[in-house]
Amino acid sequence: xxxxxxxxxxxxxxxxxxxxxxxxxxxxxxxxxxxxxxxxxxxxxxxxxxxxxxxxxxxxxxxxxxxxxxxxxxxxxxxxxxxxxxxxxxxxxxxxxxxxxxxxxxxxxxx
Amino acid sequence: xxxxxxxxxxxxxxxxxxxxxxxxxxxxxxxxxxxxxxxxxxxxxxxxxxxxxxxxxxxxxxxxxxxxxxxxxxxxxxxxxxxxxxxxxxxxxxxxxxxxxxxxxxxxxxxxxxx
Numbered sequence: 060x061x062x063x064x065x066x067x068x069x070x071x072x073x074x075x076x077x078x079x080x081x082x083x084x085x086x087x088x089x090x091x092x093x094x095x096x097x098x099x100x101x102x103x104x105x106x107x108x109x110x111x112x113x114x115x116x117x118x119x120x121x122x123x124x125x126x127x128x129x130x131x132x133x134x135x136x137x138x139x140x141x142x143x144x145x146x147x148x149x150x151x152x153x154x155x156x157x158x159x160x161x162x163x164x165x166x167x168x169x170x
Numbered sequence: 171x172x173x174x175x176x177x178x179x180x181x182x183x184x185x186x187x188x189x190x191x192x193x194x195x196x197x198x199x200x201x202x203x204x205x206x207x208x209x210x211x212x213x214x215x216x217x218x219x220x221x222x223x224x225x226x227x228x229x230x231x232x233x234x235x236x237x238x239x240x241x242x243x244x245x246x247x248x249x250x251x252x253x254x255x256x257x258x259x260x261x262x263x264x265x266x267x268x269x270x271x272x273x274x275x276x277x278x279x280x281x282x283x284x285x
Binding site: 063090091093095100101102103104107109147149151156157158159160161162163 | 173174201203210211212213214215218226261265267271272273274275276277278279
């Protein structure tokens, strides 16, 4: 059975701090790993990672995948209160685009 | 580009009643997904359609849940009869491709409370 484990489960930081969120996985026939941000409604897409060691970057957010050790990290630098959300990691396997999600990391950024 | 539309946004029913949710995916998206997200957990896939055919419904409780996607566009998910443990947010998502590697776009979800 596919498994995605995220850590920490929750995190409180001060505005301006840098945070690292972790995602480890066990999946048959891995295709890609995705990060989503979920505020009070729909998850919104952040990154899709397919290749090991290549960092994807978007503004203050970046992510990297290690396919040998089966994990990914999501970094957020200079955090802002608007970064407060649940960050979901999901793995896609096979050719049918099936996603298995982790339980998420709840990030709270305080002033 | 319009996003994934879902209705209703909220629904409260008593156990043993039935309920239906509607989803309209992004125009041109071949693949449609229904997820169940229980509070404090990540979304769990219930059923995946490619056009109007079912690709994966292995985690759909078929004794009470049913779903259809008529004409390969809109979809409905039905629960009959509902149980307390069905209280969750039901998310619909769509993606462009019929094989993997495409981003899934999520709708705002329907929050179901079963009392």
